[in-house]
Amino acid sequence: MTGDALDLVIFDCDGVLVDSERICVEVDAMIMADLGVEFTEAEILELFVGSSAEVCTAVVEERLGRRLEQDWQRRYEHLYDAAFADRLTAVDGVTQVLAGLTAPFCVASDGDHDGIRRSLRITALSDHFEDRIFSAADVPRGKPAPDLFLHAARSMGADPVRCAVVEDSAYGIRAAHAAGMRAFGYCGGLTPAARLEGPGTVVFDDMRDLPRLLAARDHTGA
Structure with missing residues:
Protein backbone atom coordinates (compact mmCIF):
# COMPACT_ATOMS: atom_id res chain seq x y z
CA MET A 1 0.00 0.00 0.00
CA THR A 2 1.39 3.38 -0.97
CA GLY A 3 1.37 6.89 0.43
CA ASP A 4 4.96 6.82 1.72
CA ALA A 5 5.96 9.90 -0.34
CA LEU A 6 3.92 11.93 2.14
CA ASP A 7 5.37 13.21 5.40
CA LEU A 8 2.10 12.56 7.24
CA VAL A 9 -1.52 11.49 6.79
CA ILE A 10 -3.83 13.16 9.31
CA PHE A 11 -7.16 11.45 10.00
CA ASP A 12 -10.15 13.10 11.57
CA CYS A 13 -11.83 10.76 14.07
CA ASP A 14 -15.63 11.00 13.98
CA GLY A 15 -17.02 9.93 10.62
CA VAL A 16 -13.58 9.04 9.23
CA LEU A 17 -12.14 6.47 11.64
CA VAL A 18 -15.30 5.69 13.62
CA ASP A 19 -18.84 5.53 12.26
CA SER A 20 -20.24 7.97 14.79
CA GLU A 21 -22.01 10.67 12.83
CA ARG A 22 -25.49 9.12 12.80
CA ILE A 23 -25.20 8.51 16.54
CA CYS A 24 -24.00 12.08 17.15
CA VAL A 25 -26.80 13.62 15.13
CA GLU A 26 -29.40 11.66 17.10
CA VAL A 27 -27.86 12.62 20.45
CA ASP A 28 -27.44 16.24 19.35
CA ALA A 29 -31.16 16.40 18.55
CA MET A 30 -31.98 15.11 22.05
CA ILE A 31 -29.70 17.73 23.61
CA MET A 32 -31.17 20.57 21.58
CA ALA A 33 -34.67 19.54 22.64
CA ASP A 34 -33.56 19.52 26.29
CA LEU A 35 -32.14 23.03 25.87
CA GLY A 36 -35.45 24.16 24.44
CA VAL A 37 -34.27 24.87 20.91
CA GLU A 38 -35.08 23.06 17.69
CA PHE A 39 -32.67 22.06 14.93
CA THR A 40 -33.54 19.78 12.05
CA GLU A 41 -31.31 16.83 11.24
CA ALA A 42 -30.12 18.67 8.13
CA GLU A 43 -29.20 21.72 10.23
CA ILE A 44 -27.34 19.61 12.78
CA LEU A 45 -25.42 17.94 10.00
CA GLU A 46 -24.51 21.25 8.38
CA LEU A 47 -23.82 23.32 11.48
CA PHE A 48 -22.47 20.91 14.08
CA VAL A 49 -20.74 17.96 12.40
CA GLY A 50 -17.00 18.58 12.40
CA SER A 51 -17.27 21.88 14.24
CA SER A 52 -15.36 22.93 17.32
CA ALA A 53 -17.05 23.33 20.71
CA GLU A 54 -16.76 27.10 20.29
CA VAL A 55 -18.54 27.08 16.93
CA CYS A 56 -21.25 24.78 18.25
CA THR A 57 -21.84 26.94 21.31
CA ALA A 58 -22.09 30.11 19.24
CA VAL A 59 -24.67 28.53 16.91
CA VAL A 60 -26.82 27.27 19.79
CA GLU A 61 -26.63 30.57 21.68
CA GLU A 62 -27.67 32.49 18.59
CA ARG A 63 -30.72 30.26 18.11
CA LEU A 64 -31.59 30.36 21.82
CA GLY A 65 -31.08 34.08 22.13
CA ARG A 66 -29.18 33.69 25.40
CA ARG A 67 -25.81 32.63 26.73
CA LEU A 68 -25.11 29.11 27.90
CA GLU A 69 -23.14 28.33 31.03
CA GLN A 70 -19.48 27.48 30.64
CA ASP A 71 -18.86 23.79 29.90
CA TRP A 72 -22.58 23.27 29.24
CA GLN A 73 -21.77 20.30 27.01
CA ARG A 74 -20.25 18.30 29.86
CA ARG A 75 -23.61 17.54 31.42
CA TYR A 76 -24.60 15.68 28.26
CA ALA A 82 -23.91 5.29 26.43
CA ALA A 83 -24.73 5.47 22.73
CA PHE A 84 -21.14 4.90 21.64
CA ALA A 85 -20.64 1.97 24.01
CA ASP A 86 -23.74 0.33 22.56
CA ARG A 87 -23.46 1.11 18.85
CA LEU A 88 -20.10 2.56 17.77
CA THR A 89 -18.14 0.73 15.07
CA ALA A 90 -15.10 1.50 12.92
CA VAL A 91 -15.73 2.99 9.49
CA ASP A 92 -15.96 0.18 6.95
CA GLY A 93 -12.53 -0.55 5.46
CA VAL A 94 -10.51 1.77 7.70
CA THR A 95 -8.86 -1.02 9.71
CA GLN A 96 -7.38 -2.50 6.55
CA VAL A 97 -6.23 0.91 5.36
CA LEU A 98 -4.45 1.69 8.63
CA ALA A 99 -2.83 -1.73 8.75
CA GLY A 100 -1.31 -1.31 5.30
CA LEU A 101 -0.52 2.42 5.15
CA ARG A 117 -9.33 7.58 23.04
CA ARG A 118 -12.71 6.18 24.05
CA SER A 119 -13.83 5.98 20.43
CA LEU A 120 -10.59 4.35 19.31
CA ARG A 121 -10.73 1.88 22.17
CA ILE A 122 -14.36 0.85 21.51
CA THR A 123 -13.60 0.26 17.83
CA ALA A 124 -10.28 -1.55 18.46
CA LEU A 125 -8.27 1.13 16.61
CA SER A 126 -6.16 2.31 19.56
CA ASP A 127 -3.10 0.24 18.68
CA VAL A 139 -4.59 24.57 20.42
CA PRO A 140 -6.21 28.02 20.70
CA ARG A 141 -8.76 27.44 17.92
CA GLY A 142 -10.51 24.37 16.60
CA LYS A 143 -11.66 23.73 13.03
CA PRO A 144 -12.20 25.49 10.65
CA ALA A 145 -9.03 27.24 11.85
CA PRO A 146 -5.82 25.46 10.75
CA ASP A 147 -4.30 25.38 14.26
CA LEU A 148 -4.99 21.71 15.03
CA PHE A 149 -3.59 20.33 11.79
CA LEU A 150 -0.53 22.56 11.98
CA HIS A 151 0.03 21.44 15.58
CA ALA A 152 -0.18 17.79 14.52
CA ALA A 153 2.28 18.33 11.68
CA ARG A 154 4.70 20.23 13.90
CA SER A 155 4.52 17.56 16.60
CA MET A 156 5.17 14.82 14.05
CA GLY A 157 8.03 16.70 12.36
CA ALA A 158 6.11 16.98 9.07
CA ASP A 159 6.09 19.72 6.45
CA PRO A 160 2.46 20.96 6.10
CA VAL A 161 2.67 21.00 2.31
CA ARG A 162 3.59 17.31 2.42
CA CYS A 163 0.65 16.38 4.65
CA ALA A 164 -2.69 14.90 3.62
CA VAL A 165 -5.84 15.39 5.69
CA VAL A 166 -8.75 12.93 5.57
CA GLU A 167 -11.97 14.65 6.66
CA ASP A 168 -15.72 14.20 6.39
CA SER A 169 -16.88 17.73 7.20
CA ALA A 170 -16.79 21.09 5.46
CA TYR A 171 -15.18 22.60 8.57
CA GLY A 172 -12.37 20.07 8.40
CA ILE A 173 -11.79 20.58 4.70
CA ARG A 174 -11.56 24.34 5.25
CA ALA A 175 -9.05 23.77 8.04
CA ALA A 176 -6.93 21.52 5.82
CA HIS A 177 -6.80 24.11 3.05
CA ALA A 178 -6.03 26.87 5.55
CA ALA A 179 -3.11 24.78 6.79
CA GLY A 180 -1.77 24.39 3.24
CA MET A 181 -2.38 20.64 3.28
CA ARG A 182 -3.87 18.25 0.73
CA ALA A 183 -7.55 17.56 1.44
CA PHE A 184 -9.40 14.27 0.99
CA GLY A 185 -13.12 14.43 1.70
CA TYR A 186 -14.78 11.17 2.74
CA CYS A 187 -18.49 11.17 1.84
CA GLY A 188 -19.28 7.57 2.72
CA GLY A 189 -21.18 8.65 5.83
CA LEU A 190 -23.83 11.32 6.33
CA THR A 191 -22.07 14.30 4.75
CA PRO A 192 -23.09 14.67 1.08
CA ALA A 193 -20.30 14.94 -1.47
CA ALA A 194 -21.48 18.42 -2.51
CA ARG A 195 -20.53 19.81 0.92
CA LEU A 196 -16.96 18.58 0.53
CA GLU A 197 -16.30 19.28 -3.12
CA GLY A 198 -14.17 22.20 -4.25
CA PRO A 199 -10.81 23.13 -5.75
CA GLY A 200 -7.97 21.10 -4.28
CA THR A 201 -10.18 18.50 -2.60
CA VAL A 202 -10.41 14.83 -3.61
CA VAL A 203 -13.84 13.45 -2.64
CA PHE A 204 -14.37 9.69 -2.27
CA ASP A 205 -17.01 7.39 -0.77
CA ASP A 206 -15.15 4.13 -0.08
CA MET A 207 -12.38 4.21 2.53
CA ARG A 208 -10.62 1.35 0.74
CA ASP A 209 -9.90 3.75 -2.13
CA LEU A 210 -7.83 6.08 0.05
CA PRO A 211 -4.38 4.48 -0.46
CA ARG A 212 -4.81 4.64 -4.25
CA LEU A 213 -5.91 8.28 -4.05
CA LEU A 214 -3.00 9.20 -1.80
CA ALA A 215 -0.59 7.56 -4.22
CA ALA A 216 -2.10 9.40 -7.19
CA ARG A 217 -1.68 12.73 -5.42
CA ASP A 218 1.89 11.83 -4.49
CA HIS A 219 2.67 10.97 -8.10
CA THR A 220 1.21 14.17 -9.53
CA GLY A 221 2.54 16.38 -6.74
CA ALA A 222 -0.87 18.09 -6.66
Whole structure:
Protein backbone atom coordinates (compact mmCIF):
# COMPACT_ATOMS: atom_id res chain seq x y z
CA MET A 1 0.00 0.00 0.00
CA THR A 2 1.39 3.38 -0.97
CA GLY A 3 1.37 6.89 0.43
CA ASP A 4 4.96 6.82 1.72
CA ALA A 5 5.96 9.90 -0.34
CA LEU A 6 3.92 11.93 2.14
CA ASP A 7 5.37 13.21 5.40
CA LEU A 8 2.10 12.56 7.24
CA VAL A 9 -1.52 11.49 6.79
CA ILE A 10 -3.83 13.16 9.31
CA PHE A 11 -7.16 11.45 10.00
CA ASP A 12 -10.15 13.10 11.57
CA CYS A 13 -11.83 10.76 14.07
CA ASP A 14 -15.63 11.00 13.98
CA GLY A 15 -17.02 9.93 10.62
CA VAL A 16 -13.58 9.04 9.23
CA LEU A 17 -12.14 6.47 11.64
CA VAL A 18 -15.30 5.69 13.62
CA ASP A 19 -18.84 5.53 12.26
CA SER A 20 -20.24 7.97 14.79
CA GLU A 21 -22.01 10.67 12.83
CA ARG A 22 -25.49 9.12 12.80
CA ILE A 23 -25.20 8.51 16.54
CA CYS A 24 -24.00 12.08 17.15
CA VAL A 25 -26.80 13.62 15.13
CA GLU A 26 -29.40 11.66 17.10
CA VAL A 27 -27.86 12.62 20.45
CA ASP A 28 -27.44 16.24 19.35
CA ALA A 29 -31.16 16.40 18.55
CA MET A 30 -31.98 15.11 22.05
CA ILE A 31 -29.70 17.73 23.61
CA MET A 32 -31.17 20.57 21.58
CA ALA A 33 -34.67 19.54 22.64
CA ASP A 34 -33.56 19.52 26.29
CA LEU A 35 -32.14 23.03 25.87
CA GLY A 36 -35.45 24.16 24.44
CA VAL A 37 -34.27 24.87 20.91
CA GLU A 38 -35.08 23.06 17.69
CA PHE A 39 -32.67 22.06 14.93
CA THR A 40 -33.54 19.78 12.05
CA GLU A 41 -31.31 16.83 11.24
CA ALA A 42 -30.12 18.67 8.13
CA GLU A 43 -29.20 21.72 10.23
CA ILE A 44 -27.34 19.61 12.78
CA LEU A 45 -25.42 17.94 10.00
CA GLU A 46 -24.51 21.25 8.38
CA LEU A 47 -23.82 23.32 11.48
CA PHE A 48 -22.47 20.91 14.08
CA VAL A 49 -20.74 17.96 12.40
CA GLY A 50 -17.00 18.58 12.40
CA SER A 51 -17.27 21.88 14.24
CA SER A 52 -15.36 22.93 17.32
CA ALA A 53 -17.05 23.33 20.71
CA GLU A 54 -16.76 27.10 20.29
CA VAL A 55 -18.54 27.08 16.93
CA CYS A 56 -21.25 24.78 18.25
CA THR A 57 -21.84 26.94 21.31
CA ALA A 58 -22.09 30.11 19.24
CA VAL A 59 -24.67 28.53 16.91
CA VAL A 60 -26.82 27.27 19.79
CA GLU A 61 -26.63 30.57 21.68
CA GLU A 62 -27.67 32.49 18.59
CA ARG A 63 -30.72 30.26 18.11
CA LEU A 64 -31.59 30.36 21.82
CA GLY A 65 -31.08 34.08 22.13
CA ARG A 66 -29.18 33.69 25.40
CA ARG A 67 -25.81 32.63 26.73
CA LEU A 68 -25.11 29.11 27.90
CA GLU A 69 -23.14 28.33 31.03
CA GLN A 70 -19.48 27.48 30.64
CA ASP A 71 -18.86 23.79 29.90
CA TRP A 72 -22.58 23.27 29.24
CA GLN A 73 -21.77 20.30 27.01
CA ARG A 74 -20.25 18.30 29.86
CA ARG A 75 -23.61 17.54 31.42
CA TYR A 76 -24.60 15.68 28.26
CA GLU A 77 -21.45 13.61 27.82
CA HIS A 78 -23.09 10.55 29.39
CA LEU A 79 -25.54 10.41 26.46
CA TYR A 80 -22.72 10.07 23.96
CA ASP A 81 -20.90 7.60 26.22
CA ALA A 82 -23.91 5.29 26.43
CA ALA A 83 -24.73 5.47 22.73
CA PHE A 84 -21.14 4.90 21.64
CA ALA A 85 -20.64 1.97 24.01
CA ASP A 86 -23.74 0.33 22.56
CA ARG A 87 -23.46 1.11 18.85
CA LEU A 88 -20.10 2.56 17.77
CA THR A 89 -18.14 0.73 15.07
CA ALA A 90 -15.10 1.50 12.92
CA VAL A 91 -15.73 2.99 9.49
CA ASP A 92 -15.96 0.18 6.95
CA GLY A 93 -12.53 -0.55 5.46
CA VAL A 94 -10.51 1.77 7.70
CA THR A 95 -8.86 -1.02 9.71
CA GLN A 96 -7.38 -2.50 6.55
CA VAL A 97 -6.23 0.91 5.36
CA LEU A 98 -4.45 1.69 8.63
CA ALA A 99 -2.83 -1.73 8.75
CA GLY A 100 -1.31 -1.31 5.30
CA LEU A 101 -0.52 2.42 5.15
CA THR A 102 3.22 2.99 4.95
CA ALA A 103 3.22 6.76 5.42
CA PRO A 104 3.27 8.06 9.01
CA PHE A 105 -0.23 8.88 10.23
CA CYS A 106 -2.05 10.34 13.22
CA VAL A 107 -5.51 11.44 14.33
CA ALA A 108 -6.48 15.09 14.87
CA SER A 109 -10.01 15.73 16.10
CA ASP A 110 -12.07 18.53 17.61
CA GLY A 111 -13.05 16.10 20.36
CA ASP A 112 -11.19 16.02 23.66
CA HIS A 113 -8.48 13.47 24.33
CA ASP A 114 -10.67 11.28 26.53
CA GLY A 115 -13.39 11.15 23.89
CA ILE A 116 -11.00 10.37 21.06
CA ARG A 117 -9.33 7.58 23.04
CA ARG A 118 -12.71 6.18 24.05
CA SER A 119 -13.83 5.98 20.43
CA LEU A 120 -10.59 4.35 19.31
CA ARG A 121 -10.73 1.88 22.17
CA ILE A 122 -14.36 0.85 21.51
CA THR A 123 -13.60 0.26 17.83
CA ALA A 124 -10.28 -1.55 18.46
CA LEU A 125 -8.27 1.13 16.61
CA SER A 126 -6.16 2.31 19.56
CA ASP A 127 -3.10 0.24 18.68
CA HIS A 128 -2.85 1.94 15.30
CA PHE A 129 -2.36 5.37 16.89
CA GLU A 130 -0.73 4.91 20.32
CA ASP A 131 0.34 8.45 21.33
CA ARG A 132 -0.22 10.03 17.91
CA ILE A 133 -3.48 11.66 19.00
CA PHE A 134 -4.12 15.40 18.76
CA SER A 135 -7.12 17.33 20.05
CA ALA A 136 -8.53 20.81 19.60
CA ALA A 137 -7.94 21.12 23.35
CA ASP A 138 -4.23 21.37 22.47
CA VAL A 139 -4.59 24.57 20.42
CA PRO A 140 -6.21 28.02 20.70
CA ARG A 141 -8.76 27.44 17.92
CA GLY A 142 -10.51 24.37 16.60
CA LYS A 143 -11.66 23.73 13.03
CA PRO A 144 -12.20 25.49 10.65
CA ALA A 145 -9.03 27.24 11.85
CA PRO A 146 -5.82 25.46 10.75
CA ASP A 147 -4.30 25.38 14.26
CA LEU A 148 -4.99 21.71 15.03
CA PHE A 149 -3.59 20.33 11.79
CA LEU A 150 -0.53 22.56 11.98
CA HIS A 151 0.03 21.44 15.58
CA ALA A 152 -0.18 17.79 14.52
CA ALA A 153 2.28 18.33 11.68
CA ARG A 154 4.70 20.23 13.90
CA SER A 155 4.52 17.56 16.60
CA MET A 156 5.17 14.82 14.05
CA GLY A 157 8.03 16.70 12.36
CA ALA A 158 6.11 16.98 9.07
CA ASP A 159 6.09 19.72 6.45
CA PRO A 160 2.46 20.96 6.10
CA VAL A 161 2.67 21.00 2.31
CA ARG A 162 3.59 17.31 2.42
CA CYS A 163 0.65 16.38 4.65
CA ALA A 164 -2.69 14.90 3.62
CA VAL A 165 -5.84 15.39 5.69
CA VAL A 166 -8.75 12.93 5.57
CA GLU A 167 -11.97 14.65 6.66
CA ASP A 168 -15.72 14.20 6.39
CA SER A 169 -16.88 17.73 7.20
CA ALA A 170 -16.79 21.09 5.46
CA TYR A 171 -15.18 22.60 8.57
CA GLY A 172 -12.37 20.07 8.40
CA ILE A 173 -11.79 20.58 4.70
CA ARG A 174 -11.56 24.34 5.25
CA ALA A 175 -9.05 23.77 8.04
CA ALA A 176 -6.93 21.52 5.82
CA HIS A 177 -6.80 24.11 3.05
CA ALA A 178 -6.03 26.87 5.55
CA ALA A 179 -3.11 24.78 6.79
CA GLY A 180 -1.77 24.39 3.24
CA MET A 181 -2.38 20.64 3.28
CA ARG A 182 -3.87 18.25 0.73
CA ALA A 183 -7.55 17.56 1.44
CA PHE A 184 -9.40 14.27 0.99
CA GLY A 185 -13.12 14.43 1.70
CA TYR A 186 -14.78 11.17 2.74
CA CYS A 187 -18.49 11.17 1.84
CA GLY A 188 -19.28 7.57 2.72
CA GLY A 189 -21.18 8.65 5.83
CA LEU A 190 -23.83 11.32 6.33
CA THR A 191 -22.07 14.30 4.75
CA PRO A 192 -23.09 14.67 1.08
CA ALA A 193 -20.30 14.94 -1.47
CA ALA A 194 -21.48 18.42 -2.51
CA ARG A 195 -20.53 19.81 0.92
CA LEU A 196 -16.96 18.58 0.53
CA GLU A 197 -16.30 19.28 -3.12
CA GLY A 198 -14.17 22.20 -4.25
CA PRO A 199 -10.81 23.13 -5.75
CA GLY A 200 -7.97 21.10 -4.28
CA THR A 201 -10.18 18.50 -2.60
CA VAL A 202 -10.41 14.83 -3.61
CA VAL A 203 -13.84 13.45 -2.64
CA PHE A 204 -14.37 9.69 -2.27
CA ASP A 205 -17.01 7.39 -0.77
CA ASP A 206 -15.15 4.13 -0.08
CA MET A 207 -12.38 4.21 2.53
CA ARG A 208 -10.62 1.35 0.74
CA ASP A 209 -9.90 3.75 -2.13
CA LEU A 210 -7.83 6.08 0.05
CA PRO A 211 -4.38 4.48 -0.46
CA ARG A 212 -4.81 4.64 -4.25
CA LEU A 213 -5.91 8.28 -4.05
CA LEU A 214 -3.00 9.20 -1.80
CA ALA A 215 -0.59 7.56 -4.22
CA ALA A 216 -2.10 9.40 -7.19
CA ARG A 217 -1.68 12.73 -5.42
CA ASP A 218 1.89 11.83 -4.49
CA HIS A 219 2.67 10.97 -8.10
CA THR A 220 1.21 14.17 -9.53
CA GLY A 221 2.54 16.38 -6.74
CA ALA A 222 -0.87 18.09 -6.66
